[in-house]
Amino acid sequence: MKAILLVLDGVADRPVRELDYRTPLEVAHTPNLDEFARLGINGILDPIAPGIRAGSDTSHLSILGYDPYEVYTGRGPFEAAGVGIELKEGDIALRANFATVDEKGIIRDRRAGRISEGTSELARALNKIEIEGVEIIFKESVAHRAVLVLRGKNLSYKVSDSDPHEIGRPIKKIIPLDNSFEAKRTAEILNEFSKQARNILEKHEINKRRILEGKPPANAILLRGAGKTPKLEKFKLNSACLATTAIINGIGRLVGMEVVQTKREYGDRVKQALEILKRKEFILMNIKEADEAGHDRDYNKKIKIIEEIDEAVESLRDFITENYLIVLADHTTPVSVGDHTGDTVPVLICGPEVRRDGVSHFDERSCVSGGLGRIRGRDIMPILFDLLGKSEKFGA
Amino acid sequence: MKAILLVLDGVADRPVRELDYRTPLEVAHTPNLDEFARLGINGILDPIAPGIRAGSDTSHLSILGYDPYEVYTGRGPFEAAGVGIELKEGDIALRANFATVDEKGIIRDRRAGRISEGTSELARALNKIEIEGVEIIFKESVAHRAVLVLRGKNLSYKVSDSDPHEIGRPIKKIIPLDNSFEAKRTAEILNEFSKQARNILEKHEINKRRILEGKPPANAILLRGAGKTPKLEKFKLNSACLATTAIINGIGRLVGMEVVQTKREYGDRVKQALEILKRKEFILMNIKEADEAGHDRDYNKKIKIIEEIDEAVESLRDFITENYLIVLADHTTPVSVGDHTGDTVPVLICGPEVRRDGVSHFDERSCVSGGLGRIRGRDIMPILFDLLGKSEKFGA
Numbered sequence: 001m002k003a004i005l006l007v008l009d010g011v012a013d014r015p016v017r018e019l020d021y022r023t024p025l026e027v028a029h030t031p032n033l034d035e036f037a038r039l040g041i042n043g044i045l046d047p048i049a050p051g052i053r054a055g056s057d058t059s060h061l062s063i064l065g066y067d068p069y070e071v072y073t074g075r076g077p078f079e080a081a082g083v084g085i086e087l088k089e090g091d092i093a094l095r096a097n098f099a100t101v102d103e104k105g106i107i108r109d110r111r112a113g114r115i116s117e118g119t120s121e122l123a124r125a126l127n128k129i130e131i132e133g134v135e136i137i138f139k140e141s142v143a144h145r146a147v148l149v150l151r152g153k154n155l156s157y158k159v160s161d162s163d164p165h166e167i168g169r170p171i172k173k174i175i176p177l178d179n180s181f182e183a184k185r186t187a188e189i190l191n192e193f194s195k196q197a198r199n200i201l202e203k204h205e206i207n208k209r210r211i212l213e214g215k216p217p218a219n220a221i222l223l224r225g226a227g228k229t230p231k232l233e234k235f236k237l238n239s240a241c242l243a244t245t246a247i248i249n250g251i252g253r254l255v256g257m258e259v260v261q262t263k264r265e266y267g268d269r270v271k272q273a274l275e276i277l278k279r280k281e282f283i284l285m286n287i288k289e290a291d292e293a294g295h296d297r298d299y300n301k302k303i304k305i306i307e308e309i310d311e312a313v314e315s316l317r318d319f320i321t322e323n324y325l326i327v328l329a330d331h332t333t334p335v336s337v338g339d340h341t342g343d344t345v346p347v348l349i350c351g352p353e354v355r356r357d358g359v360s361h362f363d364e365r366s367c368v369s370g371g372l373g374r375i376r377g378r379d380i381m382p383i384l385f386d387l388l389g390k391s392e393k394f395g396a
Numbered sequence: 397m398k399a400i401l402l403v404l405d406g407v408a409d410r411p412v413r414e415l416d417y418r419t420p421l422e423v424a425h426t427p428n429l430d431e432f433a434r435l436g437i438n439g440i441l442d443p444i445a446p447g448i449r450a451g452s453d454t455s456h457l458s459i460l461g462y463d464p465y466e467v468y469t470g471r472g473p474f475e476a477a478g479v480g481i482e483l484k485e486g487d488i489a490l491r492a493n494f495a496t497v498d499e500k501g502i503i504r505d506r507r508a509g510r511i512s513e514g515t516s517e518l519a520r521a522l523n524k525i526e527i528e529g530v531e532i533i534f535k536e537s538v539a540h541r542a543v544l545v546l547r548g549k550n551l552s553y554k555v556s557d558s559d560p561h562e563i564g565r566p567i568k569k570i571i572p573l574d575n576s577f578e579a580k581r582t583a584e585i586l587n588e589f590s591k592q593a594r595n596i597l598e599k600h601e602i603n604k605r606r607i608l609e610g611k612p613p614a615n616a617i618l619l620r621g622a623g624k625t626p627k628l629e630k631f632k633l634n635s636a637c638l639a640t641t642a643i644i645n646g647i648g649r650l651v652g653m654e655v656v657q658t659k660r661e662y663g664d665r666v667k668q669a670l671e672i673l674k675r676k677e678f679i680l681m682n683i684k685e686a687d688e689a690g691h692d693r694d695y696n697k698k699i700k701i702i703e704e705i706d707e708a709v710e711s712l713r714d715f716i717t718e719n720y721l722i723v724l725a726d727h728t729t730p731v732s733v734g735d736h737t738g739d740t741v742p743v744l745i746c747g748p749e750v751r752r753d754g755v756s757h758f759d760e761r762s763c764v765s766g767g768l769g770r771i772r773g774r775d776i777m778p779i780l781f782d783l784l785g786k787s788e789k790f791g792a
Contacts, residue, residue: 014749014750014751015749015750015751015752021752023751044767044769048790049775049778050771050772050775050778050779051775051777051778051779051780051781051782051787052778052782052787052790053782053787053788053789053790054789054790054791055789055790055791055792056791056792057791057792058790058791059791068790068791072790072791075791075792225792247792334749336749337785339789340789341782342778342779342782342787343751343782344767344769364751365751365753365767368753368765368766368767368769369765373769373770374768374769374770374771
């Protein structure tokens with residue numbers, strides 16, 4: 001038996017006034033998800049705990065069986081792992097942006113014109129920066145995004161961002177967020193890195209060319225989201241991670257999953273998952289787009305995405321006769337709010353041996369009456385492992 | 397957005413044989429509470445945890461987001477705060493009764509004839525008691541009730557009561573409840589206080605007058621419910637507390653709420669709450685009377701009180717279009733038992749963005765099928781803060 005955990009990122013919503021107080025999941029035509037609900041056991045789920053507004057990162061950690069309060073100190077390490085850096089426990093990682101500053105050091109573009117070329121050369125140049133007692137790893141990600149990793153002793157993640165999160169301001173000096181020697185030292189290292197990065201980028205051929213082409217130069221680095229790389233127990237199934245965002249891939253990589261480049265179309269992704277399952281036991285599949293529609297406050301788009309996903313999952317109908325499929329949202333992203341909220345999300349588990357419960361529609365309210373009741377993210381893996389027959393008996 | 401937490405103290409019940417196995421909440425005609433249920437999301441709630449028989453104090457602490465197992469050591473501090481004493485963390489506080497003992501020291505009246513006059517003068521006299529190394533604060537409350545606070549180093553709440561809880565017996569010697577030096581010392585201080593109090597009260601003018609008037613003199617102090625004043629994080633909303641009992645007011649005061657003297661009639665109290673909300677974000681409103689009917693084992697009175705409360709809350713109908721209202725019981729007080737039990741209680745949350753769930757009656761059983769499922773007291777504040785848009789996102 002194999003299993004797919006299909007995370008429909010941010011798909012849950014609150015009643016939408018313009019939809020006559022129904023949610024996009026309630027309004028969307030979803031014959032396949034509904035069939036899975038009908039064949040499955042359903043419920044509602046607190047990704048972390050009731051009322052807690054989960055990020056995608058903390059929620060995925062929780063659902064995969066890790067305690068985010070223990071292992072999550074900031075987004076940096078998960079992003080860094082997501083772009084392929086082999087992190088070691090204790091590494092301090094930060095998210096970075098290539099940005100454009102003027103001659104006075106004022107930020108003119110936080111994304112350097114959404115630079116899309118040459119960032120790997122720029123990153124290579126920044127990797128040459130040497131600061132005593134610490135190893136520096138800088139790697140480009142998608143577009144203007146990048147990550148910075150500090151490796152060494154006496155480092156701390158308790159440091160502020162240098163990114164002021166708006167233009168027209170100077171880069172902020174990073175300060176320690178507690179009184180420790182380690183935080184003070186880490187802040188100094190990061191400020192020194194920023195200074196040296198500024199010098200290297202300013203003189204770099206790629207930026208000279210950009211200026212000639214009338215493009216904003218990527219002449220500064222903004223840092224944010226420092227976190228310490230946690231010790232994560234390896235995920236107990238031979239697994240792959242299929243996601244389009246670096247952070248989810250990062251989580252997958254950090255817990256020992258094979259991270260696979262996903263296809264573009266939903267239908268292709270689902271087929272890809274089935275193909276990969278020939279050699280794996282478990283797939284974490286994250287579909288990001290409904291969350292983005294939530295952030296954009298666009299309920300029509302959200303409905304459309306849900307219906308497209310529903311069509312794509314039709315090819316899982318055979319899979320569930322012998323295997324297990326879990327479908328859930330990692331959090332609610334109401335179109336009325338445009339950000340994550342702490343509401344429950346619907347969850348369904350279908351497969352050969354679940355106790356079917358009469359729920360016939362996969363949405364926030366129909367699942368309330370399901371056989372799972374109200375559970376938490378941390379409950380999902382024990383339930384799945386038990387269904388797969390992979391749990392140890394506790395006692396006799 | 398603002399919020400009201402309406403606690404219908406002890407309103408929940410068990411099926412009553414004489415009511416054809418329905419509960420007072422099920423029998424009572426409650427068109428307004430039912431409308432709130434219909435417009436809201438409903439559920440059942442374990443005030444502390446399943447089966448735990450909560451006091452009003454521990455339940456309110458839990459619902460306000462505090463861990464009663466951590467902060468609650470006895471009723472004393474909450475009573476003391478309720479009568480207006482400015483407590484400091486670590487203060488040991490006890491509930492006290494003015495009582496009547498005879499010449500042999502036998503208790504003849506645990507409430508000194510429910511003395512209603514002169515207790516502030518008696519309390520002032522007792523405040524003059526000096527015992528080395530400890531500050532003594534004694535303050536009268538309603539009728540025969542009072543509180544005693546010990547402030548200083550090396551004190552403990554692990555001491556027994558001096559109140560034997562029945563007449564015809566002598567005042568009990570207070571003994572330490574563990575082997576610590578602090579408990580031994582505190583017991584000695586309290587016994588010394590009781591002795592000196594006895595002398596002072598015996599000679600007091602007020603008692604001489606009472607004897608002449610044929611009233612039982614308030615010539616002794618009975619102590620019970622020692623507790624240590626906890627460190628309580630300030631409640632995060634600008635709040636007021638509207639309650640008729642000292643203990644709830646004490647909790648309100650200890651967590652930093654403005655404690656307001658409530659009106660007598662339910663309707664006036666609700667209007668008062670709405671008035672106060674013009675300058676506050678949150679009101680904790682406790683209506684005590686249904687609990688008293690439960691303790692009195694009087695289901696007819698309980699039904700009548702529920703119906704009177706229901707009429708009073710009609711004026712909240714406008715409030716909930718833009719704001720949040722939570723209605724719940726802090727515990728079950730079955731008329732068949734006459735005391736608190738550990739059953740679940742019904743809870744409803746209504747306001748602009750909740751997922752309405754089809755529940756149309758506010759009672760112990762109708763709420764079972766609601767969208768909240770079964771939650772705990774500690775879940776209420778995270779859920780409310782999220783609805784109010786006042787939660788930090790955990791992760792990204």
